[in-house]
Amino acid sequence: MRYHRALLPTLKEAPSDATSASHVLLTRAGYVRRVGAGIYSFLPLGLRTLRNIERIVREEMDRAGAQEVLLPALLPSEYFKETGRWDLFGDTLLRLKDRKGGDYHLGPTHEEIITDLARREIRSYRDLPKNLYQVQAKFRDEPRPRGGLLRGREFIMKDAYSFDVDETRAFESYEAMRQAYVRIFDRMGLDYRLVSADSGAMGGSKSAEFQVLVQSGEDFIAACPSCEFAANLEVASPPAPAPGSPAADLPAPEKVHTPGHGSIEAVAGFLGASPRQFLKSLVYLAGKELVLVIVRGDHDVNELKLARALGVDEVFLASAADVVQATGAQVGFAGPVGFSGRVVIDPDAAAVDDGITGANETDYHLRHVRFGRDFQAEVQPVRMVMAGDPCPSCGAALAIYRGIEGGHIFVLGTHYTAQMNAMYLDEQGNERPIVMGCYGIGISRLVAAIVEQHNDDNGIRWPAAVAPYPVHIVQLGTSQEVVDAVARLEQELTAAGLEPLVDDRDERPGVKFKDADLIGLPLRITVGERGLKDGNVELKPRTEPNPKNAQAVPLADATRVVVAELRALTGPRANAGSP
C-alpha cells in the first residue's frame, strides 16, 4: 500500500475524550474514529487489524469443528419475549418499532435466535453434536460506554453455540472450545488469565472467562504469579485464618473517647493501633433487614459473597440514617457489642484476639473486644481476597490484576432449550432437551486490548499476527536510486505475501519516523541514499527503541531477511507482553 493513496490520518494530539492508552493510540494512529458515544468507525488500518483477529478466530473455530453462520442483528421481539429476556435485559436492549408499530430490537447476544434455529432443524440424536458460530455487530445500550473500543454500544463479537445430547457431551464441547480459545489468545500475543467466573444469572453450570491483563481493565482478578491459578476477585475465596493462641488474661472491654475519629485509619492513628486489630463494622441492608457485618480492619467486604451468605440477591450499604437507627450512633462508631440485630463476622475478624471496634455511641470505641466472649455472630467468609493472600493451589502470594474480559465460555445446560422447547429424540425415542454451551469473544474489544498490552511512548507495537501490514517502508528522498530500491522491495515483499506499507509521501524524515512508530507495524525498513551508498537498507523491529540499532541489510537480501524475522515474530507466544 502506498501511503499517499491510503486514508491514514495520524494526529499529533488526541481528542480530549480519549482516556485509555488504546483509545488514544488507535485514534492518533488513524485506526478508528468516534461517531457517537460507544460507536466507532474502523478506518482502513483498523479494519485490516480487525480482519486479522477475525481470521485467527475463524481458523481456530473451524479447526475445532465449528461452522460459521450469520444471524440477523435486527430481531423481532418474539424470541426474547419467549425467554423473558425482553424484560430482563431492561434498558440495555436497544429497542425500535417498525412502521406497523411492531416491537424489534438489535441483538445484544443470540441465544434465542440460534436456539430457534436448533429447535426447527435438529430433531434426532443423529443431528448432534453441532457447534455454530458467527461474527457480527452486537448492540447494547450500555449505561456507560468507556475506554473507546473497550466497551462500546455497537461492537464486533464472535459467538459460538454448541448443541449436545447430554451434559457429558456438552462438557466435551466446552473443553474443545477452551482449547481453541487458548490457541486464539496465544496467537494474538495476549497476556491473559483463564478465570473461573460466576455463572449465576445465566443459569449455567460451568464457565470461565479469558481475562486479558490490562491497566484499564474493568474487572479485578486475583492471580498467582507462580502457578496457573486465577479467579475473579468477586468469587475468589480467602484462605482460612491461622489459628491464634488467645491471651488468657484479656481485660474486659473498655470504652475509649475517640472524638471525631470515625474511619479505621483515623482511629488507628489516634490510638496508635494497627488496622489489623480492628473489627470493621458495616451496616448492610439485605432485603428489609439491617445486618451488621464485621471484617478485619484491613479487609474489605465482598458484597457478592455477603449476599449469598445472607440468602438475598443483593446487599446495599445502609444509608447514614439507617445506621443511626440501627446502632444509635453516627456512621463510624458501629460495633457488635450490644448490637441487637443480626451480626455476621468474617473468620479473620473472628480470629482477632484483642480487638477495637465501635461502641455504638458517637465518638466512642471499645477496646479489648473478643468474638465469642463479648459478642456472638454468625461466622461466614465474606471478605475480599487481597494482594499477598496465599494462593489456594500453591501458596505463593497472590497479586491483584485488572483485566478486561476478552472471551467467555459457558455450559448453558438446558436453560434456553427447555424454555424454548428445543428437543431431540434419543435412541430410545424419548424426547429430550438439547444441551447447550455458548462461547463469546469480543473481537473489536481485543483490538483495543492488544494495544493496551503492546505500546510504548511513541505508539503502538503490533504483534506480527494481527498487524495491519507486516512491514513499514520509510522512503527517504526521491532520488532515482531510492525510488527504484523501494519499488523493488515492495514488489519482492508483495510477491512473498507480505504487502508493505510504503511511506512515499513528500514529508521530512522526522515526520515519517514518528508516524511509523505511532502506526506500529512490526518491522520498519528505511531506504535512503545514506544506506544505498553501500547497497544497504536498514531494518528495525518496532520493539527496538534505539534507531541506531537498526540492522544494515544488503538490498538484495532484504526480503529474505524480513521473511525470516517475521517467522520468528509469529512463533507461539512470541509477542506475549507482561502486565
Added chain:
RNA sequence: CGGGGCGUAGCGCAGUUUGGUAGCGCGCACGGUUCGGGUCCGUGAGGUCGGCAGUUCGAAUCUGCCCGCCCCGACCA
C-alpha cells in the same frame, strides 16, 4: 440513575467573572527555505461560539428549558 465537569475553526485550547472588534497553537492551502527523528519564515482559507426561547440598543458572555459528551459511582447475558 446519583455526584462532578465540558460543549468556541478539522484537533487541542484561551476568551464567559466585569455584555460591545472571536483569538492562539497544531493541522490545511499557497510561496520560499530546509531535508536521517514532528525544519524555519511569510501569506491565506476556515467559526450557526451545542440548540431553542428570553433579558438588552447590543449576548460566546446574563436567565430559563432542552440536547450531546466526558469522568467517578451504580450497572455490565
